[in-house]
Amino acid sequence: MILELDCGNSFIKWRVIHADDAIIVGGGIVDSDQALIAQVAKLPNVHLRGARMVSVRSEEETDALMRAITCDFGVIVQTAHPATEMAGVRNGYTDHQRLGMDRWLAAVGAFHLAKGACLVMDFGTAAKADFVAADGQHLGGYICPGMPLMRSQLRTHTRRIRYDDASAERALTSLLPGRSTVEAVERGCVLMLQGFARTQIDQARALWGGEFSIFLTGGDAPLVEVSAPGARVVPDLVFVGLAMACPLN
Ligand SMILES: Nc1ncnc2c1ncn2[C@@H]1O[C@H](COP(=O)(O)OP(=O)(O)OP(=O)(O)O)[C@@H](O)[C@H]1O
Ligand SMILES: CC(C)(CO)[C@@H](O)C(=O)NCCC(=O)O
């Protein structure tokens, strides 16, 4: 079995898969290294043969997690590294090392699945869009605050915006004009994300006409699905690219 890890800025997504057929044995989302180790250790009958990881955290944090996994589960952790080219995709950044590895792996994974031009949008702590042309050229992309960052900026920098997580969730049963603070903020931020998605799709259409695939990933992808008709929602898109970057067989 193989342990796969996607370390984002707020959460670590993990799963354990069978080495030969990639059948998923278990997985989850945790907010700390300790919680990750505890959850993986709780899975029954797990015999890890290896581990692979993508991280957008600092080198120190990434190394600490790698060491903890090696220490607790006895496997070496392979990490994905920046590349100028992989699986037919050419990195479009002037300095390829600067492109976030989560974006790169999602783009490579999407191009592998689409076998053609694709627009990849990832809605996590940050919202990201990346463009890969039909010939595999990555054209670059966009980064803006995602739902958690927009919401926390408003809460932090205003005095009268205060509400709890439970009311935030209730506020999103509709997107009509908000009639309370929580509704106004939560719905306003969702409309920002949806507007971001629509603008990216317009841009893809201007570049490629109708000939492209749209991929949505990240924890908040469901919030923008209605704005991207025909998009493929692939929650584990980064893992698709990760398996290509770190083959363990
Ligand atoms: N089970 C879940 N656990 C945690 N967050 C979730 C879950 N389901 C949906 N979300 C939402 O997903 C968002 C976080 O997305 P994601 O886990 O993709 O972020 P991240 O990987 O930490 O960020 P980034 O990829 O930008 O570094 C949060 O806004 C959260 O509300
Ligand atoms: C944008 C984030 C934070 C999203 O996780 C990550 O991809 C990252 O740290 N990227 C480096 C900056 C860049 O991609 O240009």
Ligand SMILES: [K+]
């Ligand atoms: K991520």
